[in-house]
Amino acid sequence: MSGRNNVVVRGLKGVALPIGGIIVLLLLFSLLAPSFFQPNTAVTILRESSALLVVAIGMTFVVLMGSIDLSVGATVTLAGLVSATVAKDGSWVVAILAGIAVGVIVGLANGIIFAYAKVPSFLTTLGMSLVVGGIGLWFVGGRPVQVFNLDFTNISQGRFLFGLPNIALWAILLWLIISYVGAKTRFGRYTFAIGGAEVVSGLAGIPIRRMKLWVLVLSGVMAAIAGVLLASRIGAATPGMGDRLTLDSIAAVVIGGTALTGGVGGVHRTILGVLVITTLSVGLNTMGVAPYLQDIIQGAVVILAVALTLDRSKLTVIK
């Protein structure tokens, strides 16, 4: 039994559960809803996964570091509203940049308060979520913003590749890049180290405060990109459109096998958690389950999935 084999076994154990979950869900919905089992469903799942995947890969860094970002949902909404408003009678490039700028600003605000004023990330981002949500509603007077700018809607709705919606293409591209950053770069290693033992990391020369700031900026930017993609896909931005993504992204990270205590997991694995959550919601939709019942089922399944996949050996105390 060599050390290297152990790592492989450990890795496989981590992904087996979510993959098993996805297979069970696919089988279950294929039996319950005849219209579920067709190629089109795969495309739908990919399309519906995209925004969540983009938010969740940003969230993974925050969780790996042992922190949390509860403001991503509000950031998705605000970035979507801002970019849709700009795109209404402006250029699509400026619309994208304006949306991303929202993410940078929210991330910087979160990061500075968390890393430099040392307010726990949980409280910082929960408060920020309210602030950002309020700004969004105020900005559009509580009304949805519709976009008829084809250049803008094509960002997500166009199809470059084998009929695959572009939104999925962007999401997968981001996932590949950010997974590489997480696994192979100094930035990625720092996140793991800080989540593993912050004091040790500081003594090893890692700039802790700067890292905390940049990880929250990354999370904000990813949420903003998701907001732009979502606005482009729907052709409109609505207040509250990102709300669900906060819980869903945290759940996806944990189901993917990243420990909430930090230091253990990986960005690449988060995609599995995203697929579990999306397969469930697509399946329920196909079955024609009433929306309020969907909420109940999804909430319960998220808790169940986290309960099944959470690596409790890393937790001494559950808070």
Next chain:
Amino acid sequence: MTDVIIETHAPLLQARDIVKSFGPVKAVRSISLDVRVGEVLGLVGENGAGKSTLLSLMSGTLAPDSGELMFNGSTTQFDSYRAATESGIFRIFQHQALVPNMTVAENVYLAHEKAFTRFGIISQRRMVQKTQEIFDELSVDLDPTAELDSLKFAERQVVEIVRSLAQARLLGITHPVILHDEPTSALSREQIEFFFDFVRRIKNQAAQVFVSHRLDEIIELCDRMVVLKDGTVVSVQNDPTALTEKEIHSLMVGREAERHTRAARTNDETEPRLELSGFTGEGFSDISLQILPGEVLGVAGVVGSGKSDLGRAVFELGQGATGTLKVNGVEPARQGSRAGIRSSLGYVSNERHRDGIIAGMSVSHNISLPEIGAALGPVIVSGNRETTNADTAIKDLNIKAPGPDTLVGNLSGGNQQKVLLARWITLGSKLLVLDNPTNGVDVGAKAEIYRIIEGLTQQGVSVMLISDDLPEILSMSDRIVVMKDGKVTSTVAVDVTAPPSEVDLVAAMV
């Protein structure tokens, strides 16, 4: 405590031929031993000899594969630690099982509040009173209403033992068994005296087992000693005081211990690697000293003398300190640990678990941590290079790990300590600040760490060796500075042929 009359008692707890395996590993193979009221039984052995497993078997945490435990003359079996405590067997852990934000009395009767409760309301007054009674009886000078956090480590240790006695009494047990599991590893010399004094005082109240890596303590404290090796009892000594540390060590490993003594410094460079003058910071003031290339400077002093603070401040190039610090004759432009690592400094802290390893990371990632942390390599981390470096370190430093991907948390203390040294050796650091580098490490690994340090200094690496272990300082240093209350009180050059005595050093320390 010569006036204590030790009564002879029948064995309170007996183990008969107990065996315990973990998979293919036979941790305990047929051990029999007796624990009696009125004596302190010493348990010694190298890491992996089976000491901890034996304690777990006696306190219900593990169940033996075969063999039996006799308590008060009758066969018993404990399903859990809780069941064992209810019979009056208590284990005192290295890391104390006390709640820091509660008072002493609340801790003493933790989980036994029921005895002080009427109609659901706890009577604090009675709890404090009861605690005070026991304190008076055992002449413990502590305030039961003090918050635990305000106590010294040794005092907390005493609170934990008092808790065992108090809880045993509540259960109607007159003589509990107390298993001390390396209780002194975090204590300074004075605190150890205080602690030993207490252990001797309760000899007639309880049967005690004492486990320690420090053989001098076993000689000092124990009335009887059992030596374990590879899961068996290799020797029982009825008078440990008659033995020397060397003799005990040869019983433990089956060969004579080689006492490592450093050869004199061979380097003849005179430009100091580190130069401090008027160096003042949190915990130390007006320190002036030099360390030459290839030299080991020992720093002795009691806990709280500021020697650890000084070490940390040197590594951080004087972050938050005033006065001058020069590395290779130059005052560094920036401070902090990152700047320290970039100036070829390395640091092994006193508390491995808090400030040293990342337990959930692999050996290779732990070794590369400062190199990546201080951004000395490229932005993209090379996994191959990390693995090669880790393989080399495992081989060169004789780290007992299955491979570079093994989690550091799964290694023994001595091997974790070697991983910490490997960080700086891999990086090629020129000045190592080592704060108690052999803390909680068994005798064999200790000798290996000394050899590693010796080898490094021959290559010109300078070492600032901060230690509570005086024999270590005496045998490893070229020069020794003694610190007291944050200041250097004396500097001694060590002549290999006629080293200074421990007594002289202690005199300068207190």
